[in-house]
Amino acid sequence: MSPKSSWKCLRMDTLNPNIKAMEYAVRGPLVIRAREIEEELQKGVQKSFKEVIHANIGDCHAMGQPPITYIRQVLALVSYPELMRQPYFPDDVKRKARDILDSCCGGSVGSYTDSWGIEIVRKHVAQYIERRDGGIPSNFQDIILTTGATDAIKGIIKLMICDINSKKPGIMIPIPQYPVYSATLTEFDMVRIDYYLNESTGWGLEINELKRAYTEARKTCNPRALVVINPGNPTGQVLSRKNIEEVIKFAYEHDLLLLADEVYQDNVYDENSTFHSFKKVMVEMGEPYCDHELASFMSCSKGYAGECGLRGGYVEVVNMCPEVKLMFMKMLFAVLCPTVFGQIVIDCIVDPPKKSDPSYPLFEQEKTAVLGSLKFRAEMVYDAFNSFEGFSCNRVQGAMYAFPQIKLPSKAIEEAERRKLSPDAFYAFELLENTGVCIVPGSGFGQKSGTFHFRTTILPQPDKLKIMLEIFNKFHKEFMRKYTS
Amino acid sequence: MSPKSSWKCLRMDTLNPNIKAMEYAVRGPLVIRAREIEEELQKGVQKSFKEVIHANIGDCHAMGQPPITYIRQVLALVSYPELMRQPYFPDDVKRKARDILDSCCGGSVGSYTDSWGIEIVRKHVAQYIERRDGGIPSNFQDIILTTGATDAIKGIIKLMICDINSKKPGIMIPIPQYPVYSATLTEFDMVRIDYYLNESTGWGLEINELKRAYTEARKTCNPRALVVINPGNPTGQVLSRKNIEEVIKFAYEHDLLLLADEVYQDNVYDENSTFHSFKKVMVEMGEPYCDHELASFMSCSKGYAGECGLRGGYVEVVNMCPEVKLMFMKMLFAVLCPTVFGQIVIDCIVDPPKKSDPSYPLFEQEKTAVLGSLKFRAEMVYDAFNSFEGFSCNRVQGAMYAFPQIKLPSKAIEEAERRKLSPDAFYAFELLENTGVCIVPGSGFGQKSGTFHFRTTILPQPDKLKIMLEIFNKFHKEFMRKYTS
DSSP: OOOOTTOOSSOGGGSOHHHHHOOOGGGSHHHHHHHHHHHHHHTTOOOSOSOOEEOSSOOTGGGTOOOOHHHHHHHHHHHOGGGGGSTTSOHHHHHHHHHHHHHSGGGOTTSOOOTTOOHHHHHHHHHHHHHHTTTOOOOGGGEEEESHHHHHHHHHHHTTOOOBTTBEEEEEEEESOOHHHHHHHHHTTOEEEEEEOBGGGTSBOOHHHHHHHHHHHHTTEEEEEEEEESSOTTTOOOOOHHHHHHHHHHHHHTTOEEEEEOTTTTOBOOTTOOOOOHHHHHHHTOTTGGGSOEEEEEESSSTTTOOGGGOOEEEEEESOOHHHHHHHHHHHHTTOOOOHHHHHHHHHHHSOOOTTSTTHHHHHHHHHHHHHHHHHHHHHHHHHHHTSTTEEOOOOOBTTEEOOEEOOOHHHHHHHHHTTSOHHHHHHHHHHHHHOEEOEEGGGTOOOTTOEEEEEESOSOHHHHHHHHHHHHHHHHHHHHHHOO | OOOOTTOOSSOGGGSOHHHHHOOOGGGSHHHHHHHHHHHHHHTTOOOSOSOOEEOSSOOTGGGTOOOOHHHHHHHHHHHOGGGGGSTTSOHHHHHHHHHHHHHSGGGOTTSOOOTTOOHHHHHHHHHHHHHHTTTOOOOGGGEEEESHHHHHHHHHHHTTOOOBTTBEEEEEEEESOOHHHHHHHHHTTOEEEEEEOBGGGTSBOOHHHHHHHHHHHHTTEEEEEEEEESSOTTTOOOOOHHHHHHHHHHHHHTTOEEEEEOTTTTOBOOTTOOOOOHHHHHHHTOTTGGGSOEEEEEESSSTTTOOGGGOOEEEEEESOOHHHHHHHHHHHHTTOOOOHHHHHHHHHHHSOOOTTSTTHHHHHHHHHHHHHHHHHHHHHHHHHHHTSTTEEOOOOOBTTEEOOEEOOOHHHHHHHHHTTSOHHHHHHHHHHHHHOEEOEEGGGTOOOTTOEEEEEESOSOHHHHHHHHHHHHHHHHHHHHHHOO
């Protein structure tokens, strides 16, 4: 037996190479440094700021957004049904909790559910989609509940891991994109087909660019699906109906499964923008487009609920080959079931209190307050960034982020090179170290070569956001002075 | 444009072949048929039984096991902290809820946590492991919280997807095994290296059999890890300390990462059996074994809590290469965080009320009642099955299942062949159609060729279990009469 004190069965050279290659900017090295700085502050290290502001991730409650009372009362009641006996809770909350418990085996949220979710919740989702889409039918058997939208996205993409004629599968994703797509494609060893959004037309999704990306990719891989994020993350644009029609035609003509990431469907702020679901537009376009295959994703982490930690999500699979759908559902067996609490939050969102219900006034008031405040902050961030020297920022029509472009002075770019950082990452690290504001460099989402961006959420509460923008401005002026001379 | 009314972008011939090949017996065709039968009963279809008894899956609450009050009170409080103001809840429940909320960003369980879980929960897990293992240290930085143990198991196995010298990675799994392992290996296109447990020595884990399986597998793949399920699922055996030492030596000598599935560590019923953790035994064996790599899995779905739907789990990674551990943690970024409620249930299990706490007496009473009743049922099932003609059943020393062997008459085997079913599946379908009792055929877990088994849980409550065993006995006698003549 040879001595093996430092020997490892699992080493870097025998580790899954795709895991080695994975990146996830929203939680990357900047966030790790932010956590260290917080620990330093706690230990009393003196800095020019007192706290870290986490503008890096769409984590609503963490940034002070209050939970919706109705949702939390339902969760409390299903957790501990003894509370039903208390006069404390409104009748509609009790009714909702009882309906959910009646749908759980043994009347407990501690039981496994069907692998695709509780049937009554799936039915409520289908009804919600029908209301949203002006009566266009939705079949509850097309609804699959998941542990967050991430699980649904990864699950659908996983179905397409299949080499054809010795070519790898490719998935078209927008650039900039939300990193769950790039990370998933790396993990699954699939080809990432980047199509660029046009920043100068408000992050427009242009068909010529889709064609360019597709044609080029065809040479080396099999393009299988087209991802569209609407409202956009990190870009905040809301697609027009006409644009959606063009995208659907393109996907149809090129045999691409449409993956519509619509998790921000409730987050539209711009008065000239409306959310149109891909499902609705596709059905209204009639033959042959209405028969095209589509998967639309939704989450309880965004919208007005912001219940990120509870991990609720769903996918509606439209026109999927029935045999493939059976395989998808069989695949879900192996993870047993999505978390029941995530399913319940989804249920509260898709089947909220009705006008005659006692919880309705408070629910509406809280929902309106959250969405109204987000709208206010979307405009505040847009105005502020456009007043900064060298910044240009498109309007935040929807979602929860601004993605401004910064013109960095050449001296700053040289300094970044010296430090072996991309220039935008250098800027973000400098901002973090000097102000405690944590943003994500554009390189984590993708950007046109030679341009620099960052993503910030609009989630700090208005007072804090105002302060954040002020210290940001002060930092930026100093940064520019330092590197322009 | 060609007409494509029945054309699909994603068809069976372009679907991920590993997903096509996946099977998951615990939720397979028998369970789908059981659901149909339930719907028929609801519609008033006349049958010789009134309900389906789900003895197919370890779904505790679904079978009438009551939740632990303390856990549910904590969940209610963290859901809706307004309830803190009520005198209703014991002080220790309030304290636990407050501690958890203080550890959540923004004081809300709706916030994302670290991708590896809330730090205070990880610390409580480490303390729990230290208490369990008689003071052997556990580092909270080795604890990673996950959405159920399944997620942890899949995550660790995923790290080993890596061809070396053009050979695929292989993982050694016990036969019979819990199907998460076979399904995961199929999904990841890894080689499944079956080693057989010895039924005649109470499902003994024999080193010669490990050697045989390893030596044979080495010819065609790279064996990377060894899975041990202790207490056993579906087999119910509890490994002796001596046996664990042998397994550790074997894993060390053959450079195999040890995967210890210890989710049933609280479920030991046999008075001659004790649970020994692989970690404890490995450390106590000293050099060189104490430096070997080990991942141990735990869940909140089993034990006495039985909170399957809440999806809480963790893995302790011992002696993992630090760089690999960083890669593992980076990989978890991409699923953001495990569900917060699952983390909280884990916290309640690893940091339960202490003797001086007001919740202690009820907590202990409920825990003891659940475990005592499971012990009673483990014996009841063992005694009953061994009284059936042609049955032999090993003692249910631990876990939640019995896995008896049945000698099927040759006429029954011929009839199964005619119906294109494996003989054990034929038996299970007949049982289901005639009695409503849903079990899982042994072929779903693996069994020696030519032998037939099934797995039943011991989870129906004692009264119902008694009835189940009676109708089972009656069915079996008729089945044997029909096919023996």
